[in-house]
Amino acid sequence: MKKVSIKDIAQVVGVSTATVSLVLTGKNKNGRVSKEMSEKIKNVAHEMNYQPNRLAMSLQSGRSQTIGLLVADISNPFFGTLAFYIQDEMEKAGYAVIIMNTDESDVQMDRMISLLKSRQVDGFIIVPTEFGESSIVQLVNHHVPLVLIDRYYPSLQVDSVLIDNYQAAYEATRYLIDIHCKKIALLIYDNRQPHMFERERGYANALKEAGLYDEGLVKKVRYKFMNEDIMGAITWLSQKRKDMDGILFATNTIAMTGIKQMLHLNFRIGEDVSVVCFDKSDAFDFMPFFIPYIHQPIADMGRLASQLLIKQIENIKVDEEPVHKLIAGLVKG
Amino acid sequence: MKKVSIKDIAQVVGVSTATVSLVLTGKNKNGRVSKEMSEKIKNVAHEMNYQPNRLAMSLQSGRSQTIGLLVADISNPFFGTLAFYIQDEMEKAGYAVIIMNTDESDVQMDRMISLLKSRQVDGFIIVPTEFGESSIVQLVNHHVPLVLIDRYYPSLQVDSVLIDNYQAAYEATRYLIDIHCKKIALLIYDNRQPHMFERERGYANALKEAGLYDEGLVKKVRYKFMNEDIMGAITWLSQKRKDMDGILFATNTIAMTGIKQMLHLNFRIGEDVSVVCFDKSDAFDFMPFFIPYIHQPIADMGRLASQLLIKQIENIKVDEEPVHKLIAGLVKG
DNA sequence: CTGAAAGCGCTTACAG
DNA sequence: CTGAAAGCGCTTACAG
Structure with a gap:
């Protein structure tokens, strides 16, 4: 079962590989090859069950039609959902997607x-990843088509697709204020990534505007020791800040552990303390109380990122602002 | 910023591309190239920031070092977790993974x-997918390295990695019997895939052995109309089979909707009706009751599948039984 | 209308 | 110890 190549077809039909290629790639405009010959080549290719070797095509064209x-x-x-939509969109344009996991490590990313x-x-x-900016700068300098997603580096002029984290956190905090919370805590990662920073800023500004900001209610947790830190923070708040009546969880992962711990400590969520998360x-469907959350338009993010990347690859100039912040609305129930 | 090739290096060093290739691929055994020349080539390659073009290597070798x-x-x-472990394991062996979603459609799969x-x-x-057997047969006939995962076709001699679904369903049902359930329902997809069929068989046999089998308690739902069908089935059981005191959910997805509907109908789970799922x-962490479940060893499945595939690709003969059924234990709390 | 030739970036016998 | 040549499977000017 040898694989059949363009050469085999050429041999069978009795014509050059150039002619076969011309016909099979549909580049036979303005009658370069006669109708009969063209038909014959197509038939033979089909009979021999010819499958073009896209590796060879890629080597020739310099385009692998693959993205990372x-x-x-x-x-x-x-990320699974994001990958789903990216794959779907890229496939429509003829690209395959190779997925790799950085595990939040900049060394891995590089x-x-x-x-x-x-x-x-x-x-x-x-x-x-948090400390991966230099790797990204490298790519930008080498003009490698690139789109950042979910996070970005404000100093870099590179297409980025994410939600407006400031706006989302602001709105979420505003919601808690509107339902009359006075002492609103924030649980957030302690890293310096802009998207986290903007969530913190949105939270802080909403509270400052209302004259309710209280630094002691901001608790940072480490990614590596997430569980311990979150449980510790909730426990600490429950003991030292009995006045707390609201919590904003800056990510879903933090919320899951945080809420678990709150239930463990017999908080009545939505009564003693109101919560909002990302x-x-x-x-959530199984909880006896509703948890308001920021809804990220993941499908839109994936599709937009894909389209931007394709434009870059195909050299379609766009003079837009490179950072695309999508609106993420609050779902109140 | 042109990409530098082996040719560029050869030119700079003043040597043939063959020599460069020899050195850079480490095939310079038995002193084919002198130590000094070898060092010089390596240095120049490094200075010029040479990155080999794996596409060209693949075309030459016939190995893309990529799997689908x-x-x-x-x-x-x-599937996300499965993909994670497969990617991790394949990467260690130098393979990249292109992921695509069939959406359970055999047309897509093909x-x-x-x-x-x-x-x-x-x-x-x-x-x-359910009706994709012919596509798989094609691959087998063409001797394409292939491992099936999570599901299999019993009639095909092809490496397959999955859990022992019969055993798992049997054990889960046995558990319900042991805690004195008498009327145990099954909610399962209505398709004819072997892994589903074996779950049904495990359920049925456990009940038959205990003299408790009751065909009227087996409810099948369609994949396409999952939500309606599951809600309908739960409602029907609650009205027509008030004697029901246990449910085995044949998949986690079915369980999620089923339990939601049970709560909606005010079932007291674990009291009125005990449930088990896959x-x-x-x-589950947030429910006020514990839900026993079959734990699938996803990491093991992904890693084993990867290793089997690598063996096939590298032509390492194995005379084992091709179907690998891993044990999935019941977690009772 | 069709073919011979060169080339994409590598590797691998073969010669010397 | 090193180089010239052929080839992996394609495409693309260039000739005729």
């Missing part, structure tokens, strides 16, 4: 970029 | 197989 997608962790449904570059990917969609979770 | 992974839907955490073949993937890991969900 770097996410933190594909087993996380947020290594994977190299790997994928040597595989000649046409571009990247990346969820950048992203919905299946678990 | 076909899952139903990467946004589903079960299309994607063609796509990936023309991209010269070295092999496939596939979650096969796979854990985050939501």
